[in-house]
Amino acid sequence: MVPRPAAPPPLTLVQSLVNTRELLEDRDDLSTPAGLAAWAEAEGLPGLARPAEADLTRVRRLREALRQLLGGGAGLPGAVSVLNGELARTGTRPLLQAGPPGAEFTGDCTTSLDAAITRVLAAVVTARLDGSLSRLKTCGAEDCQWAFYDRSPNAASRWCETSVCGARHKMRAYRARQAAGTATR
Ligand SMILES: [Zn+2]
Known part of the structure; x- marks a missing residue:
């Protein structure tokens, strides 16, 4: 696409x-600790050269919480x-810093994973404020949920790509109408 x-x-x-996992392609870059190290690099x-299994579990949980946060809906309280x-x-x-304004956050960061997660959380809080x-949304197609940035003037986009997921949605709605029409005939 x-x-x-x-x-x-x-x-x-x-x-x-969020996009380390691509549902439509059944691909997950964070399926192994090595995958996490590669993404972090x-x-x-x-400093995330050799993450442990527990680190991977933690980041995957964070990732799915972020996906829920972007998508809203029933999963939102759990994600938050x-x-x-x-x-x-x-x-x-x-943490205010002398000099020009920037991403002014700090963390206790006892491990490099903590430091990495602090960076992600700082980005979320900054962008929320x-x-x-x-404008960062997940695609409205349940089987896609790709995170995209909606630059449209009224921020009303629903699909990662209108030509892909929007078209698939239209096709499904059309087939459902056809099926309903057949059933009532
Ligand atoms: Zn999509």
Whole structure:
């Protein structure tokens, strides 16, 4: 598919984490600790050379909470609870710095995984406060849920790609109408 342009930083990090799993293709880059190390390196998150299984489990849980957060709906309270748990665990909090404004967060960061998660959480909180988080959405197709950044003027996009998931949705709705028509005949 032709990808939409990526989200602006720091949301790119959140988008990248959510999209390590591609439901339509049944692909999961975070299926092994080595996969987590490769993703962290690609994102410039240092020190995660040899993550443990428990680290992988933790990041995958964070990832699915983020997917729920972007998608809204019934899973939202659970997702927020996972994210608040990680904020507490990492001690992520605002910290004003001298110099130009930037991503002004710090954390207790006893491990490099804590530091990486602090970066993700700081991006979420920053984007939530400036409103840009509402434009990072998951595709409305249940079997897709790809995270995309909605740059449309009224922020009303539902599909990662209208030509792909929007078209599939239309086709399914058409078939459902056809089937219903056949059933009542
Ligand atoms: Zn989609």
